[in-house]
Amino acid sequence: MKPRQPGIKVPTPTADCWEMRDGFDNLDCYRPLIDKRAILFSAFDMTKLIVQTQYATFHNDLHLQNGATLNPVTLAYETYGELNADRSNAILILHALSGDAHVAGFNSPDEGRPGWWDEAVGPGKAFNTDKYYVICSNVIGGCKGSTGPASVNPATNSPFGLSFPVVTIADMVESQRWLLDYLGIEQLLTVTGGSMGGMQALQWAVSYPERVKSAIILASTARLSAQTIALNEVARQAIYADPNWNQGDYYGKSPPNAGLAVARMIGHITYLSDASMREKFGRRLQERERYGYDFNTDFAVESYLRYRGNAFTRRFDANSFLYITKAMDYFDLSYGLPSLAAAFERARSKFMVVSYTSDWLYPSWQSKELVRSLLQNGLDATYFEIVSDYGHESFLLEVDRLAELARDFLGRLMTSKSYKPAAVYKDIAADI
Amino acid sequence: MKPRQPGIKVPTPTADCWEMRDGFDNLDCYRPLIDKRAILFSAFDMTKLIVQTQYATFHNDLHLQNGATLNPVTLAYETYGELNADRSNAILILHALSGDAHVAGFNSPDEGRPGWWDEAVGPGKAFNTDKYYVICSNVIGGCKGSTGPASVNPATNSPFGLSFPVVTIADMVESQRWLLDYLGIEQLLTVTGGSMGGMQALQWAVSYPERVKSAIILASTARLSAQTIALNEVARQAIYADPNWNQGDYYGKSPPNAGLAVARMIGHITYLSDASMREKFGRRLQERERYGYDFNTDFAVESYLRYRGNAFTRRFDANSFLYITKAMDYFDLSYGLPSLAAAFERARSKFMVVSYTSDWLYPSWQSKELVRSLLQNGLDATYFEIVSDYGHESFLLEVDRLAELARDFLGRLMTSKSYKPAAVYKDIAADI
Numbered sequence: 030m031k032p033r034q035p036g037i038k039v040p041t042p043t044a045d046c047w048e049m050r051d052g053f054d055n056l057d058c059y060r061p062l063i064d065k066r067a068i069l070f071s072a073f074d075m076t077k078l079i080v081q082t083q084y085a086t087f088h089n090d091l092h093l094q095n096g097a098t099l100n101p102v103t104l105a106y107e108t109y110g111e112l113n114a115d116r117s118n119a120i121l122i123l124h125a126l127s128g129d130a131h132v133a134g135f136n137s138p139d140e141g142r143p144g145w146w147d148e149a150v151g152p153g154k155a156f157n158t159d160k161y162y163v164i165c166s167n168v169i170g171g172c173k174g175s176t177g178p179a180s181v182n183p184a185t186n187s188p189f190g191l192s193f194p195v196v197t198i199a200d201m202v203e204s205q206r207w208l209l210d211y212l213g214i215e216q217l218l219t220v221t222g223g224s225m226g227g228m229q230a231l232q233w234a235v236s237y238p239e240r241v242k243s244a245i246i247l248a249s250t251a252r253l254s255a256q257t258i259a260l261n262e263v264a265r266q267a268i269y270a271d272p273n274w275n276q277g278d279y280y281g282k283s284p285p286n287a288g289l290a291v292a293r294m295i296g297h298i299t300y301l302s303d304a305s306m307r308e309k310f311g312r313r314l315q316e317r318e319r320y321g322y323d324f325n326t327d328f329a330v331e332s333y334l335r336y337r338g339n340a341f342t343r344r345f346d347a348n349s350f351l352y353i354t355k356a357m358d359y360f361d362l363s364y365g366l367p368s369l370a371a372a373f374e375r376a377r378s379k380f381m382v383v384s385y386t387s388d389w390l391y392p393s394w395q396s397k398e399l400v401r402s403l404l405q406n407g408l409d410a411t412y413f414e415i416v417s418d419y420g421h422e423s424f425l426l427e428v429d430r431l432a433e434l435a436r437d438f439l440g441r442l443m444t445s446k447s448y449k450p451a452a453v454y455k456d457i458a459a460d461i
Numbered sequence: 462m463k464p465r466q467p468g469i470k471v472p473t474p475t476a477d478c479w480e481m482r483d484g485f486d487n488l489d490c491y492r493p494l495i496d497k498r499a500i501l502f503s504a505f506d507m508t509k510l511i512v513q514t515q516y517a518t519f520h521n522d523l524h525l526q527n528g529a530t531l532n533p534v535t536l537a538y539e540t541y542g543e544l545n546a547d548r549s550n551a552i553l554i555l556h557a558l559s560g561d562a563h564v565a566g567f568n569s570p571d572e573g574r575p576g577w578w579d580e581a582v583g584p585g586k587a588f589n590t591d592k593y594y595v596i597c598s599n600v601i602g603g604c605k606g607s608t609g610p611a612s613v614n615p616a617t618n619s620p621f622g623l624s625f626p627v628v629t630i631a632d633m634v635e636s637q638r639w640l641l642d643y644l645g646i647e648q649l650l651t652v653t654g655g656s657m658g659g660m661q662a663l664q665w666a667v668s669y670p671e672r673v674k675s676a677i678i679l680a681s682t683a684r685l686s687a688q689t690i691a692l693n694e695v696a697r698q699a700i701y702a703d704p705n706w707n708q709g710d711y712y713g714k715s716p717p718n719a720g721l722a723v724a725r726m727i728g729h730i731t732y733l734s735d736a737s738m739r740e741k742f743g744r745r746l747q748e749r750e751r752y753g754y755d756f757n758t759d760f761a762v763e764s765y766l767r768y769r770g771n772a773f774t775r776r777f778d779a780n781s782f783l784y785i786t787k788a789m790d791y792f793d794l795s796y797g798l799p800s801l802a803a804a805f806e807r808a809r810s811k812f813m814v815v816s817y818t819s820d821w822l823y824p825s826w827q828s829k830e831l832v833r834s835l836l837q838n839g840l841d842a843t844y845f846e847i848v849s850d851y852g853h854e855s856f857l858l859e860v861d862r863l864a865e866l867a868r869d870f871l872g873r874l875m876t877s878k879s880y881k882p883a884a885v886y887k888d889i890a891a892d893i
Contacts, residue, residue: 095754287702322527
């Protein structure tokens, strides 16, 4: 399933590195050009880990929080490493807004760049595939192989568009629970993710406490703040404002690329920090010696944003952007409860919560609020605040620090006594 | 020129306060509804200060930094208080991105809301019009009565649109220098402004050191950061993406309101702070008891942004938004110089620099960088960092603290020895 092909040469990073590594959600590609470090490409000198994206389709009614049902439900996923005999070494990784199941390695020897968190997942890495069986699942509502607004609505035989039901983080987790059942995983050693991936991981610990031995929550929150809702809403408004969006009915026609590009540019600013933008771009001009006094690109940071915004339209569906940001906005584990602490009354997992000093999208106070709520329930919760200038993207970039923390945390878990799973849900029918 | 009409009743603030005070750049209106304070409306119980916007048109070539010339040049302005006998009590107030000359009072007894900084300008206020002669000047490139892209190009007899030359902060100041000459003001007691107003004030101190006895710089910077350039660029992209923008050629047709609204929403998020949005909106729903699971407005913060974005399109020109944000992006007093300190070698003014702890658009490090550069030149510079949760808008809202600081600073100036102005520029011809 995971043959390794040694000795495959990978192109050296060049000035065209933006192009080469497009599709990443982070600035990996850009960083070496700026600070002259090449550490990010070190893995390229080794072998290429080849992995295939797999698809599980479930012919069951997925009962969504809004009362609607979805059937069939396809989830894209990838796996790495080997499940051990007592099935106790499974790690579920969940991705952020625009991520996918392809977390590490290469889907083919020709693929120019590895998965989105290749630095953290692989042999000897933070999530060590020599020891752990790593699963990365995509989300419903997305456009990366799982059922979403671009999927064909069986009732009409044409794409759902806006007739796709609004899904929540809990709905995403429910479909992932089917996937775990299908894979025969009774209990996860850990469930982890950054940003929206962390929200899914938290929801897992709340929805299925007995199936989650531990959760590692990175750069995330237990409930979206007003500021983050506002940023999501403005990004959605940029899509609505594009006449090509056409109330979501644009499949087979010109998609709302202009609006989606603006939405993505807003996002990119929020993933960085004032400090990292100052370091990476400052007021450096782009292929100019002096100001142009026109509306073309003057500054490198403008060029970067325009490039990233446009590139995003080639790999993401605008309707999925709407559905996924809305799922995030609705995410509030305390919804309908007297307090956030009440949300964790049934939780039994061990938690490691990590925030990053310069992350202003999911600032540390939100992680601290979460940890307080866990401790109020007597749960085993560890909190780390990592000093980093990389902003929200720190969770993707500060992998050395994460590797240390994860190694300790997971190592202790493997030797500690496991909770007895209360039940394994098997009420699903799947095909792949 | 400034008759006062006592006893005019002003409507009590209501739940419809957003509507009533639309046009403000700040959350004044919103604050009383949230934190139950009514202080912002206290002035309403008094008399109405009636003031007329005036217009000075200069029939001279304004030589712009990009090499182009502009002729004629109209500036909108307002004045308050009386110029004293030795013309030593003039204060020039300069406004932010979307402001105008109407800084205080009412343009008519029927006007529902006062000028944009009425809390800080008037009898007994921070800029006390019983003692000082206050001038507020609009900017070229804008759409509030001064020459800008919506003005008629005398060469074509139709609106400039994108054929309007790109202007800079220095160009704005040059036209304001004409206005000062026209008004017969040899030296300003102080020049002040927040945000882009502070940039103009700094430029005044650099371009015309002998005409600026002091400068009060609020929530501003000596050079725009990469993050702020990025935010401006995304806002511009939202306008470009609107087909109605039509390369700036939309006068007499449908304007790019959808794009401009998105641009403004981005701006509004940056004017607030994580903390102020949490306090004002949190996750409060808008006229709903439960989540709607649709793409209508769920959260109060969404409703607020949509409202503000749309309202802005009724009072601002999209092309002016482009020109003014571009002027800000180009603002860098160290441009072409070895250091920021070098920019102030000729400066002779006294400076008071104020930043606000939660302002992430123009964070305190930028004000500190500015103050360091001033001190490196042996200039008299005072710095205050005001603790406030109101974000960038603190400069508009924290007027009590500002009043204390300004009263001290200006009081000391009035009694100190004035620089002898080197020259008064009179090479202009004006009509109003």
